[in-house]
Amino acid sequence: MTEQALRELVMSILKSIAPEVEEGELVAGKALRDQVDLDSMDWLNFLVAIHERSAVDIPESDYARLATLDDIVTYLVRKTR
Amino acid sequence: MDTHADRPDRIRKVAADWRIPPNLRDYAVACSAFSWEAVSDRLASGRDVNIARLAIDRHVEGGAGARIAFRFLSATGECRDLSYADLARLTDRFAHVLASLGIAKGERLFVLCGRIPELYIAVLGGLKYGAVVSPLFSAFGPEPIATRIAIGAGRVLVTTDALYRRKVESVRAQLPTLEHVLLVGTDDESTTPPGTDDFSTLLAAAPEAPFVGSTAVDDMALLHFTSGTTGKPKGAVHVHGAVATHYATGQYALDLHPEDIFWCTADPGWVTGTSYGIIAPLLHGVTSVVDAAEFDAERWYAILEAQRVSVWYTAPTAIRMLMKAGPELARQHRYPALRFIASVGEPLNPEAVWWGQDVLGLPIHDNWWQTETGGIMIANFAGLDIKPGSMGLPLPGVEAAIVQRGEGDESLRVLDAAAAQGELALKAGWPSMFRGYLGEDERYHRCFRDGYYLTGDLARRDADGYYWFIGRADDVIKSAGHLIGPFEVESALMEHPAVAEAGVIGKPDPVVGETVKAFVSLRKGFEPSAALKLALLGHARKRLGAAVAPKEIAFLPALPRTRSGKIMRRLLKARELGLPEGDLSTLESGA
Structure with missing residues (x-):
């Protein structure tokens, strides 16, 4: 998948969990949970869904590095190469 | 995964288990020697009873001001x-x-922040002043925030610039009592939104002198909101005298010793995060770790190790999430300082108690209390055997009972037989007992009968005196240890033009206990669709916030109602779980 496709995938998963998100208002380099109300369960569901839909394995020990939209997309790009 | 089947039903404690002698070792002796008056007198020893002064200034006067x-x-x-x-x-x-700002004693100060230093300064400074402090959970959406500030007639709000813009600005006009909003983290003074002030500017301009004021044992100190089955959230009132319970429970249930490094993972927006994330550890003069970040398994293990946490108070949801992350992650760190772990929020399953023993080298001590009780009431103690899966034994000074309310009258029967099931009740009168639901006297008085506070929780007591939680007596949902009132969620859903009726239940979940599931039927002209489901979810989340909004929404052609028109949540839940539907004699035909 291209970077653009991965970004769209992540956004669509985010919107399935938090449909109230306005895409235009998100700052890609800022921590997602500072911008969107996601409790621990939402966050876990979000990361699990990304793993399932991108087929990229995301070990729990990497969760802490995935704070921003850019972090997540960069991580997926690297792991799908 | 049935690894605990052959485990004993009791974790025995022997002297070799304790790195330092526990504060409570002989339960019978501790209970018979205990008196609340003695605790209060020792703590205050002639001073005003003020939570903040006893928690902070007492140590400074005693020469321990340099301690963290x-x-x-x-x-x-x-x-x-x-x-x-x-x-x-x-x-x-x-x-x-x-x-x-001209705030009068007893007026309400609301605090809506993440776990940042300013929150703690505002809560404790407010208590010192004699204002009534109400910390709100920052994951609430605009509606729960506005409802609570309105019930409390809040005059001051301390929040952050970001939270204000996202959650308060849109409802500010509905809150005429709210005169002052102090913002933390405004980028610069000139961009402060209209009707707000900059927190740090005001703090810097305040005199550098001790504040002189006084409070009494029965003065209102804290207002904690909790949810019931019907109606609006209830504002449980606590007084400064509650400090005796905060102190005694810190001593016995959390086994705090002066040299401890303590980590309570609860947010002060919930009562645990105030009573035990702020007050109790300060009363004992210990150092508390406060983490501003959200849960992350690796981060938490790293904090336990790097901060040399010795006493850790956390919640079943977090423990189950750590269990899911696997033991390997835990074993990448070492916890030589850790000596006691406690948990609260919902019953801790025996597997989780044992997991602590296996993976961290220490069993987890479950305890039980409620917003209304103000402090821990029943606990598994450091110095006593644990019965995995049980709530434990009542604290010294706390008298618990299993009771049954008489049908149709005001009688109460105390069930003395071992293993009898019934409602858990507490003999009224402990210092942190709530003193009212703000503005709702009748609702408050309904919680008491024959000198007992009726908890609304069902439990049983075994032959050794340990209590076991069975469930809630009502429809209140318990998710990640927090109570969610179905009515509040249903009301928000009903505000959407597509929704005709809504019924909300707690759906059992292995990690968080229960998740919020909503059933809705649609108005004429609307058809169920995936897009509408997302629209409803977004609508509910925007109003209620992630912590309260449903995680799942399902469409039904109609909701089951009683003949008197009440939605039968019990039946929705039974159907969801595939359980027997029970007594349907009051069900309206056709549902």
Whole structure:
């Protein structure tokens, strides 16, 4: 998948969990949970869904590095190469 | 995964288990020697009973001002320490700020922040001043925030610039009592939104002098909101005298010793995060770790190790999430300082108690209490055997009973037989007992009968006196340890033009206990669709916030109602779980 496709995938998963998100208002380099109300369960569901839909394995020990939209997309790009 | 089947039903404690002698070792002796008056007298010893003064200034006067009170860890890795002397000075300043704003004693100060230093300064400074402090959970959406500030007739709100813009600005006009909003983290003074002031500017301008004021044992101190089955959230009122319970439970249930490094993972927006994330550890003069970041398994293990946490108070949801992350992650760290682990929020399953023993080298001690009780009432103790899966034994000074309410009259029967099931009740009168639901006397008085506070929780007591939680007596949902009122969620859903009726239940979940599931039927002209489901979810989340909004929405052609028109949540739940539907004699035909 291209970077653009991965970004769209992540956004669509985010919107399935938090449909109230306005895409235009998100700052890609800022921590997602500072911008969107996601409790621990939402966050876990979000990361699990990304793993399932991108087929990229995301070990729990990497969760802490995935704070921003850019972090997540960069991580997926690297792991799908 | 049935690894505990052959485990004993009791974890025995022997002297070799304790790195330091526990504060409570002989239960019968501790209970018979205990008196609340003695605790209060020793704590206050002639001073005014004021939670903040006893928690902070008492240590400074005693020469321990240099000790670290809070170690704040920011999400991005910075660390900031506040000593007891720092905290005394900053809370004096904040009390002066409230005086300069013309706030009267007993008026309400709301705090809506993440776990940042300013939250702690505002809560404790407000208590010192004699304002009534109500911390709100920052994951609430605009509606729960507005409802609570309106019920409390809040005059001051301390929040952050970001939270204000996202959650308060849109409802500010509905809150005429709210005169002052103090914002933390405004980028610069000139961009402060209209009708707000900059927190740090006011704090810096306040006099550098001790604040002189006084409070009494029965003065209102804290307002904690909790949810019932029907109606609006209830504002449980606590008084400064509650400090005796905070102290005694810190001593016995959390086994705090002066040299401890303590980490309570609860957010002060919930009662645990105030009673035990702020007050109890300060009363004992220990150092508390405060982490501003959200749950992350690896981060938490790293904090336990790097901060040399010795006593850890956390919640079943977090423990289950750590269990899911696997033991390997836990074993990448070492916890030589850790000596006691406790948990609260919902019953801790035996597997989780044993997991602590297997993976961290220490079993987890479950305990039980409620917003209304103000402090821990029933606990598994450091110095006593644990019965995995049980709530434990009542604290010294706490008298618990299993009772049954008489049908149709005001009678109450105490069930003495071992293993009898019934409603858990507490003999009224302990210091942190709530003193009212703000503005709702009748609702408050309904909680008491024959000198007992009726908890609404069902339980049984075994032959050894240990209590076992069975469930809620009502429809209140317990998710991640927090009570969610179905009515509040249903009301928000009903505001959507597509929704004709809504019924909300707690759906069992292995990690968080229960998740919120909503059933809705649609108005004429609307058809069920995936897009509409997302629209409803977004609508509910925007109003209620992630912590309260449903995780799942299902469409039904109609909801089951009683003949008197009440939605039968019990039946929705039974159908969801595939359980027997029970007594349907009151069901309206056709549902």
